[in-house]
Amino acid sequence: MESLLDFGPLVQEFxxxxxxxxxxxxxxxxxxxxxxxxxxxxxxxxxxxTPVLRSVGTFYVNILRNTPLTLVLLLCAxxxxxxxxxxxxxxxxxxxxxxxxxxxxxxxxxFVCEALRAGINTVPVGQAEAARAIGLTFTQSLRLIVLxxxxxxxxxxxxxxxxxxxxNTTIVIVAGYIEASAVMKQMFDDYxxxxxxxxxxxxxxxxxxxxxxxxxGWLARxxxxxx
Amino acid sequence: MSTSVLFDVPGPRARLRNNIITLVSAxxxxxxxxxxxxxxxxxxxxxxRLWEPFLRAxxxxxxxxxGLVATxxxxxxxxxxxxxxxxxxxLGRLSxxxxxxxxxxxxxxxxxxxxxxxxIFFAQAGPATLSGYTVGVPAFAAVVIGLTLxxxxxxxxxxxxxxxxxxxxxxxxxxxxxxxxxxVMRLILLPQATTAMMPAIISQMVVLLKxxxxxxxxxxxxLLNFGLKQIPANFGNLIPSAIxxxxxxxxxxxxxxxxxxVLERRSRRSRGPAAPAGLAGPxxxxxxxxxxxxxxxxxxxxxxxx
Numbered sequence: 094m095e096s097l098l099d100f101g102p103l104v105q106e107f108x109x110x111x112x113x114x115x116x117x118x119x120x121x122x123x124x125x126x127x128x129x130x131x132x133x134x135x136x137x138x139x140x141x142x143t144p145v146l147r148s149v150g151t152f153y154v155n156i157l158r159n160t161p162l163t164l165v166l167l168l169c170a171x172x173x174x175x176x177x178x179x180x181x182x183x184x185x186x187x188x189x190x191x192x193x194x195x196x197x198x199x200x201x202x203x204f205v206c207e208a209l210r211a212g213i214n215t216v217p218v219g220q221a222e223a224a225r226a227i228g229l230t231f232t233q234s235l236r237l238i239v240l241x242x243x244x245x246x247x248x249x250x251x252x253x254x255x256x257x258x259x260x261n262t263t264i265v266i267v268a269g270y271i272e273a274s275a276v277m278k279q280m281f282d283d284y285x286x287x288x289x290x291x292x293x294x295x296x297x298x299x300x301x302x303x304x305x306x307x308x309x310g311w312l313a314r315x316x317x318x319x320x
Numbered sequence: 321m322s323t324s325v326l327f328d329v330p331g332p333r334a335r336l337r338n339n340i341i342t343l344v345s346a347x348x349x350x351x352x353x354x355x356x357x358x359x360x361x362x363x364x365x366x367x368x369r370l371w372e373p374f375l376r377a378x379x380x381x382x383x384x385x386x387g388l389v390a391t392x393x394x395x396x397x398x399x400x401x402x403x404x405x406x407x408x409x410x411l412g413r414l415s416x417x418x419x420x421x422x423x424x425x426x427x428x429x430x431x432x433x434x435x436x437x438x439x440i441f442f443a444q445a446g447p448a449t450l451s452g453y454t455v456g457v458p459a460f461a462a463v464v465i466g467l468t469l470x471x472x473x474x475x476x477x478x479x480x481x482x483x484x485x486x487x488x489x490x491x492x493x494x495x496x497x498x499x500x501x502x503x504v505m506r507l508i509l510l511p512q513a514t515t516a517m518m519p520a521i522i523s524q525m526v527v528l529l530k531x532x533x534x535x536x537x538x539x540x541x542x543l544l545n546f547g548l549k550q551i552p553a554n555f556g557n558l559i560p561s562a563i564x565x566x567x568x569x570x571x572x573x574x575x576x577x578x579x580x581x582v583l584e585r586r587s588r589r590s591r592g593p594a595a596p597a598g599l600a601g602p603x604x605x606x607x608x609x610x611x612x613x614x615x616x617x618x619x620x621x622x623x624x625x626x
Binding site (some may be wrong): 142143144145146149155156158159160161162163164167168171172176177178260261263264266267274277278281285286287288291294295298299302303 | 330338341342345346349359360363365430433434435436437438441442444445446447448449450526530531532533534536537544548558559562565566569570573574577
C-alpha cells in the first residue's frame with residue numbers, strides 16, 4: 094500500500110527516464126522535419142495543374158491518414174525491416190530507430206499536407222484574383238501572395254500536429270525502439286503500476302507538449318493575417 | 321481545373337508543357353510502382369501460396385471477421401462512453417460555478433496532453449498493483465478506458481466549442497421564454513451544437529477506430545492482432561496479410577470520413593449561402609468556421625492526427 098505514494102522509483106531510475114525522454118525528443122524532431130518536407134512536397138502535388146500528380150498525392154494522403162499508426166510502424170519494423178531485410182543500418186538499434194522515424198514521418202506527412210492545403214483554402218479567392226489581375230504568373234502569385242498568407246494561417250494546426258507527433262512517438266514501442274513509454278512499461282513491470290510512476294511520465298510528456306502548444310498558439314496569434 | 325484561380329485556363333504552350341509534365345510524372349509513378357512490385361516479387365512476396373489464405377472462407381470467418389468484430393466492439397463501446405464523457409466535461413467546463421469549471425478543465429487538459437498509450441498501460445497495470453495483484457484488468461477494458469478518457473476529453477472540447485458557437489440570441493430567446501439554465505442547455509444549445517459539430521465528432525470517431533489498433537501493445541485480440549500476428553504465424557505471409565488488413569481499415573475509415581463530409585456539406589447548405597470555394601479545392605471535414613470565430617481553435621482535421 095505504501096507503494097501508492099512512493100516516488101522512489103522515479104528518483105532511482107531518473108537517468109533511464111531522462112534517456113527515454115531524450116529518445117522521444119530525437120524521434121519527434123527528426124520525424125517532424127522529414128514530415129514537413131514530405132508534406133510540403135505532397136501539398137505541391139495536390140494543388141499542381143497535373144492530374145497525375147494530384148491523384149498520386151490524394152491517394153497517398155487517403156491511404157496514410159486512414160491506416161492506424163500502429164499498423165504503419167509494424168509494417169516498417171516487421172515487414173520492411175525484418176521480412177524484406179531492408180535494413181537502414183547494420184546496427185539493429187539504429188536500424189529500428191530509422192525505420193521508426195520513416196514510419197512516423199510518412200504518417201505525419203499526410204496530416205501536414207492536409208493542414209497546408211486547408212491553409213491555402215483560407216486565403217480568400219480575391220487575393221489570388223488580384224494577383225492575377227496585376228499580371229503575376231502562377232509561380233509568382235503562389236510565392237508572393239498565396240503561400241505567405243497560407244503559411245501564417247497553418248501555424249496553429251501545425252502546432253497541433255507536432256503535439257500529436259510527440260504523443261504518437263509512444264507507439265514506436267511496437268517497432269522495437271526504446272523511448273519514454275517503453276521505459277514506463279518496463280518500470281511498471283519492475284515496480285508495479287503505481288500512480289507516482291504514471292504521473293511522473295505524464296508530467297514528462299506535459300513538459301514537452303504544453304510549452305509547444307503555448308508557443309505555437311502565441312506564434313499563430315502574432316503572425317495572424319488580419320482580415 | 322478551370323475553376324482554379326491559381327492558374328489560367330492553359331493556352332497551347334501551357335497545354336504542351338502540362339502534357340509533358342503529365343507524361344514525365346506518369347512515367348515516374350509507373351516506374352516507382354514497378355520497382356515496388358518487382359521488389360516484392362524478388363523477395364517472393366507475390367507467390368500464390370502467401371495470398372491463397374485470403375481466398376479461404378475459414379481464414380475470414382475464423383480470424384479476420386472475429387478480429388474486426390473485436391475492433392468494432394471496442395470502438396463502439398468507447399465511442400458511446402467518450403460521447404457521454406465529452407458531454408459531461410464539455411458542459412462542466414462551461415459551468416457558471418468555478419468549483420465545477422476548474423476541475424473539469426483540469427481533467428480535460430490532462431487527458432488531452434498525455435499519450436493514449438500511457439493511459440492504456442496504466443489502466444491495465446494500475447488496478448492490479450493497487451489491489452495487490454488480485455484484480456486483473458482485461459485487455460479489452462484497458463483499451464476501452466484509455467480510448468474513453470482520451471477521446472472523451474477531445475470531444476469535451478468539441479462540444480464546448482459547439483455550444484459557444486451557437487449565436488447568443490438563441491440562448492437569450494430561450495431565457496426570455498422562461499426556460500431555466502439547464503433547459504436552455506438541453507433544449508436549445510446542445511441540439512444545435514451537436515448538429516453543427518457532427519463532422520468533427522465523426523472525424524474523432526475515425527481517430528478512435530484507428531486507435532483501437534493500440535490494443536496490439538497489450539495483446540487485445542483485435543483486427544491488427546489477427547492480421548499481423550496470428551495469420552502470419554499460421555501462413556508465414558506477413559506482408560500480404562498486412563496489406564489485406566490495411567485495406568479493411570482504410571475502407572471503414574474512409575466510409576466514416578465520407579459520412580462526415582456529407583454531413584458537413586448538408587449542414588453548411590442548411591445554414592445558408594455556401595461557403596466560398598477555397599483555392600485548393602474542398603478539404604476533408606474541418607470544424608465549422610463558426611467554432612473558430614468563437615475564439616476556440618477546434619480544427620477537426622488536425623484533431624484527426626491523434
